[in-house]
Amino acid sequence: MPIKCGNCSNRHFSVTSVRMCYQYGGVLPCDWLIDTRRYTEDGEPIIVACGADAWTTDRGWRCAAGHEHVSAEVRDREGWDYVTEDEAEGFARNTGRVPVLMNGHPWVP
Incomplete structure (x- = not known):
């Protein structure tokens, strides 16, 4: 209610x-x-x-259901960003930042 x-x-x-x-x-x-x-x-x-x-x-x-999103400013300051699995390798190589998959886990080559 x-x-x-x-x-x-x-x-x-x-x-x-x-x-x-x-x-x-x-x-x-x-x-x-x-x-x-x-x-x-x-x-x-x-x-x-x-x-x-x-x-x-x-x-x-x-x-309240547990979903969470980190803003672009915070991601940039902390040196990571959300990517798809297809983008992860190129993102890490081209930006030097940590690629994080949409499930919240860091990408591991």
């Missing part, structure tokens, strides 16, 4: 989200894409946005 927030007057789905709203100045719906493991009539996968409450942090944002 949603909880009415005294900070923003919206409804949040957990006490944690209400606390994050107070601490970080508001929450928004998480736009992390999730595979529902269901398919359309044409056989295409159905992908939807998470929708859980998300809040900004000093590193980027995170949501």
Whole structure:
């Protein structure tokens, strides 16, 4: 059951989200894409946005469902960036920065 927030007057789905709203100045719906493991009539996968409450942090944002994203400024300052497996080797060689796969694990040659 949603909880009415005294900070923003919206409804949040957990006490944690209400606390994050107070601490970080508001929450928004998480736009992390999730595979529902269901398919359309044409056989295409159905992908939807998470929708859980998300809040900004000093590193980027995170949501009540556990999704997390680090901002480009923080990634640059720390010397790494998100890449696909196909891009990882060239990224490491061309930039000298650490390639991190989208699952959050560093790429290992």
